[in-house]
Amino acid sequence: MEPVLKVQDLGMNFGGLRALDAVDLDVGKNEIVALIGPNGAGKTTFFNCITGIYPPTEGDVLIFPQGKDRPKRINGLKPNKVTEKGLARTFQNIRLFPNMTVLENVMIGRHCRMRAGVLGAVLRGRSTMREEKAAVMDSYAILEKIGLDPFVNEFAKNLPYGAQRRLEIARAMATEPFLLLLDEPAAGMNPNETRDLDKLIKRIRDEEGISILLIEHDMKLVMSLSDRIFVVDYGKKIAQGTPEEIRNNPAVIKAYLGEETDA
Amino acid sequence: MITFDQIKKAVLVSVWFMFLTFPIMVIRVNPVERIVEWRWRNMLLIGVGSFILSFVWHYFIRRKELGTQKAEVGGEETIPLAQRILEKKAIYRPTLAVLGICALVFPFIFSLYQTNIMVTALIYVMLGLGLNIVVGLAGLLDLGYVAFYAVGAYAYALLNYHFGLSFWMVLPIGAALGATFGILLGFPVLRLRGDYLAIVTLGFGEIIRIILENWNEFSFGPSGIANIPRPSLLGIDLSVHAATIYIYYIMIGLCLFTIFVVNRLQDSRIGRAWIALREDETACQAMGIDKAKTKLTAFALGATWAGMSGVVFAAKTTFVNPASFTIWESIIILCIVVLGGMGSILGVIAGALVLILMPEYLRAFSEFRMLAFGVLLVVMMVFRPGGLIPNVRRTYKFEGVTETKKG
Ligand SMILES: Nc1ncnc2c1ncn2[C@@H]1O[C@H](COP(=O)(O)OP(=O)(O)OP(=O)(O)O)[C@@H](O)[C@H]1O
Ligand SMILES: [Mg+2]
Secondary structure (H helix, E strand, O other): OOEEEEEEEEEEEEOOEEEEEEEEEEEEOOOEEEEEOOOOOOHHHHHHHHOOOOOOOEEEEEEOOOOOOOOEEOOOOOHHHHHHHOEEEOOOOOOOOOOOEHHHHHHHHHHHHOOOOHHHHHHOOHHHHHHHHHHHHHHHHHHHHHOOHHHOOOEHHHOOHHHHHHHHHHHHHOOOOOEEEEEOOOOOOOHHHHHHHHHHHHHHHHHHOOEEEEEOOOHHHHHHHOOEEEEEEOOEEEEEEOHHHHHOOHHHHHHHHHHHHHO | OOOHHHHHHHHHHHHHHHHHHHHHHHEEEEOOOOEEEEOHHHHHHHHHHHHHHHHHHHHHHHHHHHHHHHHHHHOOOOOOHHHHHHHOHHHHHHHHHHHHHHHHHHHHHOOHHHHHHHHHHHHHHHHHHHHHHHHHHOOOOOOOOHHHHHHHHHHHHHHHHHHOOOHHHHHHHHHHHHHHHHHHHHOOOOOOOHHHHHHHHHHHHHHHHHHHHHOHHHHOHHHOEOOOOOOOEOOEOOOHHHHHHHHHHHHHHHHHHHHHHHHHHHOOHHHHHHHHHHHOHHHHHHOOOOHHHHHHHHHHHHHHHHHHHHHHHHHHHOOEOHHHHOHHHHHHHHHHHHHHOOOOHHHHHHHHHHHHHHHHHOHHHHHHHHHHHHHHHHHHHHHOOOOOOOOOOOOEEEEOOEEEEOO
16 A cells, blocks of 8 residues: 555653653554553653654654655654644644634644735735635535534634534645544534544545545444554553454553553 | 622621721821820711612622523623624714824824823723733733833833934834843743743743832933934924924824734634633644744734834833832732733723723822722722733634624
8 A cells, every 4th residue: 555654763852851751653544543552651752742842852753745756754843844734733622713703713724725925915905815815715625524514703712612522634635635633533522423433534544635644442343443553652662563452462452451440 | 689698798897897997997096196086987988888889789690690590591692892882883973083083183283291191091902902912812910011122122221322213113023122121031931821921921020020110321320311202204303392292293103003914813723722722722733733832922013012002102201210120010900900801802992991091080089099099909800800901812713615794
């Protein structure tokens, strides 16, 4: 399969704490890959290293943009540059722009695909207006797809919790990514919302052709969605494989059960 | 309606206040007759006064809480008055026309003194709108804003003194210098936020003032620079009276220009990036916004307006010295933005007019100015944390594919 993301030997130290240790992972085109592991395993840290929020201590993050045969090494890039390259993410603890409207939240995602500068904003020339109008319409189209169009002019902070999670996905999609990184998208959702999310994620993959890497604790969702699963524990990768293989992997069962008996 | 609990609370408050003010309001030592006067009447007054005030205070707090509860239950928010006016063209247009005519004829109806005060207020409107970009939109707490004001004022004073440049030539130079200094301040503070940013910018403002105060060869030290010419109209020097009226119209023009630019900026790609930066820096960056660039444009554009108003200030007073650019000025401008409504153009204008005109017309109570200032801010923060006229975001209507602007 054609890869879109390849992570090799990724390591991250926080002072003396080894949060990630030689983690390998790859995501193929049109694939849904899950990253699972007990609390504190280093999953969010993995996302932060890929998206440039932390520079990884060692290892390589390679992306394979469409139309280019040579991979591009992106570790050390600023988060906004990583997003420009086509990786977009959501956050485990929702990080919307609470005092902006839903539409404006999505329009922020369009920012890196727009050009207008200060002068353009003041003069409002024809190309600026066209770009602005396109941004509004594109953002609205994304909201329609995600099913948030009734809330367009609502402040993001006034949305119900499940809708806020979906708005994060809409905002990330507005940056035109080829890979979407979702950090616990179902956290705090009720079973109905989770079922909708399951459908939504599959639709994003099928209709938009966006590959997906997600962190999730809801095993039912993970098993239903993923083509492949990677398991980390204490910063190390302990298993990888299809949902079937992971379900029966003794190391994984031990990691999860071990955690439960600790708690 | 009035419960025993509320009375008990108010009594406690009044007792507490009587106790607090006891040493200054009741005891007075008369050193001539070597006796201590006990002014019990004052204590009584304070007791009764604070009892009533506390009662009123709690009454309004309760009403406010009821109000928010109702809004939550009803699901519909009460639309602010300013927005309702803006939405109805039938009210909005005539209001604007009346305001415009008032502004135009103002200097011919009122005295020179009043016009002068109004010019000062307009300068603060411009300063407030400039700082509003930095604090209100981009959320960068800048306590050294007055430094850019000083840069503009000294730019005119010095360029005129050494090279004889005229007001109109220095106005754009002052703006450019302001922007340059904005970027100069912006670079070192790119990584700071919140309190740390406030401290560093405060330091920056003081550094500029201290340089102006001590570098005698450059800025003529504390004695400042006098005899700065007022702007001339088409090369003709005007009398003091005419020049003041002229400056008044210049300020009206500059304010309109500022409003025009800021209004367009806040609904643009850049403006949205500023607000996103204010709301959540990490998420903003993760969405592809260049944090450094966005912060620098905010600092630079904010400082541009301060630079320009500095030039006008120098031309108006015909004299500049470092004492005009203390931290206190920065704080007043910040109060204008916070009191008026962060990010709201109308709010900032209202804030500037209230905070600058009120003390001028209430000179009789000038001893209580600081007290009134403090009380006003506290009351506002409790009852209207969004400011006098809170910011409203633009809304869009989608019917099929049509999109119209509402407010
Ligand atoms: N900025 C940081 N500084 C120091 N330690 C950190 C930092 N971020 C994360 N850690 C540590 O790294 C380890 C991995 O944390 P991480 O947030 O990646 O876990 P996680 O797998 O996402 O857990 P969860 O399922 O609870 O979200 C934890 O021990 C955490 O305390
Ligand atoms: Mg996590």
